[in-house]
Amino acid sequence: MDHSSNLSAERPTFLTHLECSGTGSRYEPDRLHSLSDTGHPLLARYDLEALAGQVTKETLAGRPPDMWRYREFLPVRSTASIVSLGEVMTPIVSMPAAATRVGSRSLLVKDESRLPTASFKARGLCVAVSMAKELGVTRAALATNGNAGAALAAYGRRAGMEVYVFCPADTPEVSVREIAMQGAKVYRVNGLINDCGRIVAGGVDEAAWFDFSTLREPYRIEGKKTMGLELAEQLNWSLPDVIFYPTGGGTGIIGMWKAFNELEAMGWIDRKPRMVAVQAEGCAPIVKAYHEGADHAELWPDASTVAAGIRVPAAIGDFLILRAVRESEGFAIAVSDEEIAAAQADAAKQDGLLTSPEGAATLAAFEAARADGLISKDDRVLLFNCGHGLKYPMPPSNRAIDHTGPIDFAEITSGH
């Protein structure tokens, strides 16, 4: 197999237009777009019939194992536009200790921390930057809780763009330094991600940059869609019963739901999973709206949680997240920071997985949902760990030893 063929072969593309997620009105493909005229996110639409006529499951199986094997499902027209850092297919790992502890037949996690810049944000920004390169963008900006900023910095700089990133002042320190190290101008803002978003939106005219913030351009979710395509293919086109997803701005859950709908329309899958939106108790606008039966979420006041990536007090795609949850007969659930910390420690200590706090939130939610009878013992459950635990603060470890004195081995091995 030619390991670079996904990045070197020209392949047919099937993007037909963009569609306003609020009104359904059509927008031209192959142009730079932000929100629709009515202020809604735009969604990429494809000729799925033609796509299904061109590509088979066998075609995909014969390609190198990276995100660009799904090229025909993506909007990028020219191979030369692709900006790639090696977007590997991420492993699905079992969590036997957690399954036993909670009393479930099995538990899987899709570990997105293996991607470039150590988070799933690589998928979205890889496609968004490739499209922006194709369409002539040279100056990029975005509001972030950390991981998206790192991915935009890496891909944007590789594409030769100027990159400007705005994040809350208490964004995990490693992420801020990572963004700076990757060549972006990064600013700490004394507010939350929506305050950062206002700065970025304000600079579109005055600073002449393109706004890559969540759902403000149509192509990031196309990259996120590959999580769903990849998952389906890895599980031999038989999806899990339930997916737990850490939900902030919602690009992942919206993108995956879009993937499953496209695969269903092509006749490639016949059953879709229940989608569960997981949030933190200190910032749970989607969970509140879900329980109230609302189509949109209200701004969450004084948002706070250790899981930085899901601290999103207002999401422009709230109605799309809620739609995915309801259409799939899933649910939305909030967990406390204490439950997140406990789940993170359990996953690390018992299953060998150092997850992000956001990933740990899905484990905590899984445990809570089992206890509440929202899912059954036999449900095939898959969690998403979207980022690497090494990017976040960890509890200190202060044990030390004086190598010049006697070594007390009984003390060392006690209480383990």
Ligand SMILES: Cc1ncc(COP(=O)(O)O)c(C=O)c1O
């Ligand atoms: C590690 C991690 N998990 C989950 C999320 C939530 O992302 P979204 O809801 O936009 O898919 C983020 C966003 O920053 C993140 O960094």
